Amino acid sequence: MKKIFVSLVVLGLLAGCGNATGDDAGKVTGAIKVYTRDASSGTREAFEKGIDFEGKLTKQANEVSSNDDMAAKVGADKNGIGYTSLSTDFAKNNVKALQFEGVTASSETVLDGSYQLQRPFNFVTRAKNDFGSADKEQLVLAFLDYLQNSSEGMAVVAKNGGEVDMSKAKSWDELAKKYPVVTKDNSKITITTCGSTSVEKTLKAALEQFSPMAGNFQFVMNHSGSGDATKRVLGAEKDGANRGDIGFASRAFKEEDGDISKAMKSGQYCIDAVVAVVNKENNDFANLTQAQLKAIFTGETTNWEDVK
Numbered sequence: 001m002k003k004i005f006v007s008l009v010v011l012g013l014l015a016g017c018g019n020a021t022g023d024d025a026g027k028v029t030g031a032i033k034v035y036t037r038d039a040s041s042g043t044r045e046a047f048e049k050g051i052d053f054e055g056k057l058t059k060q061a062n063e064v065s066s067n068d069d070m071a072a073k074v075g076a077d078k079n080g081i082g083y084t085s086l087s088t089d090f091a092k093n094n095v096k097a098l099q100f101e102g103v104t105a106s107s108e109t110v111l112d113g114s115y116q117l118q119r120p121f122n123f124v125t126r127a128k129n130d131f132g133s134a135d136k137e138q139l140v141l142a143f144l145d146y147l148q149n150s151s152e153g154m155a156v157v158a159k160n161g162g163e164v165d166m167s168k169a170k171s172w173d174e175l176a177k178k179y180p181v182v183t184k185d186n187s188k189i190t191i192t193t194c195g196s197t198s199v200e201k202t203l204k205a206a207l208e209q210f211s212p213m214a215g216n217f218q219f220v221m222n223h224s225g226s227g228d229a230t231k232r233v234l235g236a237e238k239d240g241a242n243r244g245d246i247g248f249a250s251r252a253f254k255e256e257d258g259d260i261s262k263a264m265k266s267g268q269y270c271i272d273a274v275v276a277v278v279n280k281e282n283n284d285f286a287n288l289t290q291a292q293l294k295a296i297f298t299g300e301t302t303n304w305e306d307v308k
Contacts, residue, residue: 028079028282028304032296035073035082036061040227042250043067043198046119046274047083051293058299066197066225071095071277078279079304081296085198085250086110086273087161090280097275099287105273110163117274121162121199122249124266126233131245135181136189137264139217140245142179143191146210147269150175154270156209162202162270172213179214186215194222194244195229202270203248226250230257 036057037044048054064070067085074080075094086105090097097105100117109115123144131137146153151169158164176182193203200223207219222232222242229247231237235258238244250272253260260266276288284304288296292308295301301308 028279028284030079030303030305032302032304032307033077033080034058034061034297034299035064035070035077035080036297037067037070037083038063038065038225040225042119042196042226043083043085043274045226045251047117047276048297050117050274051290051297053294053298056298058297060299060302061297066223067200068093068197074277074279076279078281081276081278083274083276085161085201086163086275087198087201088275088277089201090277094280095277096280096282097277098285100276100293101289102287105275107158107163110271110273111165115273118163118271119251119274120268121196121202121270121272122251122253122266122268124230124233124247124249124253124260125264126238126245127262128264130238130264133189135184135186136191136245138179138181139186139189139214140191141265142176142182142214143207143210144246144265144267144269145175145178146172146213147206148267153206153210156205157202157270160202160205162272164270176213182214184215186217188218189215190218190220191246192220192222192244193246193248194224194232194242195248196226196250197223198250198272199223199248223248227257229253230260234258234260234262 064073070082070084071088071093074082103109103115105115110118125140149170150172152172154164154166154169200221204221211217226249229249232242232244233247276293278285
């Protein structure tokens with residue numbers, strides 16, 4: 001009987017060794033699975049510039065199509081690492097945002113500059129008199145004023161992850177006086193947005209809130225990346241199937257984007273942070289430094305246990 005008891009105890013101890021417990025819970029070992037955005041992505045540009053490895057990304061990186069796709073892929077891969085907008089729903093996607101150089105991305109740290117991986121959310125419109133109707137053109141101007149300058153618009157952007165300075169905000173009731181079109185029935189007008197996928201959460205929330213305040217216009221969001229923003233409102237695709245009225249980029253507009261001086265209006269509506277993300281089950285890391293991220297994304301460090 002004694003031998004049987006001892007055997008059962010030994011078997012129990014061996015079985016326990018096969019499960020991650022205590023300090024081993026959530027420990028990730030083995031090959032790091034790097035995820036990245038496509039080359040036209042504003043998020044990718046901001047991340048690569050911020051970490052200082054432009055043109056040196058590991059050839060083993062797995063390219064994803066959008067901000068949401070990035071979060072979903074890393075959330076399904078315990079060994080994964082990628083980067084997303086701060087406006088991402090981390091819990092929904094089973095990912096966690098990492099600190100950068102010991103600083104957590106938040107409204108306070110982005111606006112005061114202590115969180116350094118940040119970028120602008122910019123917009124550009126079609127040229128004046130190129131919207132199909134005067135009412136639609138005025139609605140676009142009204143929406144952008146609401147988005148950039150109203151306390152209501154800025155608040156909804158902030159609620160959905162964009163960082164804004166509310167100190168100069170004005171009430172929409174005051175701003176709306178410049179736009180008589182918002183008092184009309186605009187239900188037959190459709191505003192189409194395009195460009196960056198990172199802006200979608202803040203933009204959709206603002207459009208949904210503004211439409212009932214401006215005659216219930218319709219809107220379509222057709223976003224595929226920052227590189228498409230200008231060409232769909234001012235460039236080669238402005239009159240094609242993918243045409244847009246307002247293009248968005250999660251980076252500064254560049255010379256190769258085209259001449260945005262032709263636009264009726266362009267500008268910035270908020271600041272966003274780019275955050276490195278790992279699978280939620282990865283409990284080994286809460287913070288990574290610039291040097292650690294650079295080593296991972298250039299392929300110098302290829303295994304989680306080698307991250308130092």
